[in-house]
Amino acid sequence: MEIVTLDLEGVLVPEIWIAFAEKSGIEALKRTTRDEPDYHRLMQYRMDILREHGFKLSDIQNVIANIKPLEGAKEFLDKLRELTQVIILSDTFSEFALPLMRQLGYPTIFCNSLVIDESGMLSDIRMRTENGKKKAVEALKAIGFRVFASGDSYNDLAMIREADGGCLFRAPENILKSERDLSLVTEYDDLLEKIKAFING
Amino acid sequence: MEIVTLDLEGVLVPEIWIAFAEKSGIEALKRTTRDEPDYHRLMQYRMDILREHGFKLSDIQNVIANIKPLEGAKEFLDKLRELTQVIILSDTFSEFALPLMRQLGYPTIFCNSLVIDESGMLSDIRMRTENGKKKAVEALKAIGFRVFASGDSYNDLAMIREADGGCLFRAPENILKSERDLSLVTEYDDLLEKIKAFING
Numbered sequence: 001m002e003i004v005t006l007d008l009e010g011v012l013v014p015e016i017w018i019a020f021a022e023k024s025g026i027e028a029l030k031r032t033t034r035d036e037p038d039y040h041r042l043m044q045y046r047m048d049i050l051r052e053h054g055f056k057l058s059d060i061q062n063v064i065a066n067i068k069p070l071e072g073a074k075e076f077l078d079k080l081r082e083l084t085q086v087i088i089l090s091d092t093f094s095e096f097a098l099p100l101m102r103q104l105g106y107p108t109i110f111c112n113s114l115v116i117d118e119s120g121m122l123s124d125i126r127m128r129t130e131n132g133k134k135k136a137v138e139a140l141k142a143i144g145f146r147v148f149a150s151g152d153s154y155n156d157l158a159m160i161r162e163a164d165g166g167c168l169f170r171a172p173e174n175i176l177k178s179e180r181d182l183s184l185v186t187e188y189d190d191l192l193e194k195i196k197a198f199i200n201g
Numbered sequence: 202m203e204i205v206t207l208d209l210e211g212v213l214v215p216e217i218w219i220a221f222a223e224k225s226g227i228e229a230l231k232r233t234t235r236d237e238p239d240y241h242r243l244m245q246y247r248m249d250i251l252r253e254h255g256f257k258l259s260d261i262q263n264v265i266a267n268i269k270p271l272e273g274a275k276e277f278l279d280k281l282r283e284l285t286q287v288i289i290l291s292d293t294f295s296e297f298a299l300p301l302m303r304q305l306g307y308p309t310i311f312c313n314s315l316v317i318d319e320s321g322m323l324s325d326i327r328m329r330t331e332n333g334k335k336k337a338v339e340a341l342k343a344i345g346f347r348v349f350a351s352g353d354s355y356n357d358l359a360m361i362r363e364a365d366g367g368c369l370f371r372a373p374e375n376i377l378k379s380e381r382d383l384s385l386v387t388e389y390d391d392l393l394e395k396i397k398a399f400i401n402g
Contacts (some may be wrong), residue, residue, distance in 0.1 A: 144330035
């Protein structure tokens, strides 16, 4: 019995913070883990900016609702869910993911969550567990699943390597260079074929 | 971060073998684990009957496609998936579940699978793991989820007791008598309220 675990941002939807910065016009929110490697500090920086601009969670969700999944992502996911089970493993927050999940037909997603204060503003983050993606694959294997994993980022590598099968999807040059043993796929149809081969193999 | 695990048959859809026996007119398929407690022997009995009647998997799936989810189940599940993550935990087979999952909007389901021979007939069953429902709840807790579970049958009790919260849903009299400490819900709206209270509690 097989299951597929997929990264969200860069695989099915655009990078949420980048897209949000563009839609909202707040350039300062384009800062990423490349600029600030400490994730908790980066999130504190982002939450401070959102507060300065008076953005409540509901405002943010309204902006995210206008971010579209990547072209072909919904169709790919529909075909995949007809074929096998799918869980999206992401380091984003469920409150941000919701408007996108709605557009993708509510696939199951394992991610983190936000703490919202009484005024509706973001006040903290709550990580479900450390190394969430790798641990989720381990847990799925422990209950009898053969797991296929795919993603595009450094935080997907442990998940892909822990899985029984997998590949990179539209990964950037630096990852392709450092992870030469992992295969790369750039189109949804090819990813679907790779998953079919895994299921039948 | 919360997740809800739900039994399938009796909670979201009718008992599949009973409904199949009725739709197909094969009375002998109404035999259940009450008549034959050994599940593997019961399944062998069912597979023999299907073969006698010349029923291939595709024929069975066509019949199952005409079985409707329970009244209100889709609407309940839609509301629940807007609210939190959901995984259906079932002892049925993915090949039987598929036509029903399609009608329910492809929620994620963890179940078992069938072995199909070259003529398209059922030849064996493949259990993903023993005590699959309880183990799935354990695995979800291990990766940081608070789990709410609900079901109607004996094979749901370990899952409900392992979860952080839960209740019986439309359970029969004998279970209500033996499990007096578990609360019972019979309507989807009440189940949704119970889950909301769990999430907020």
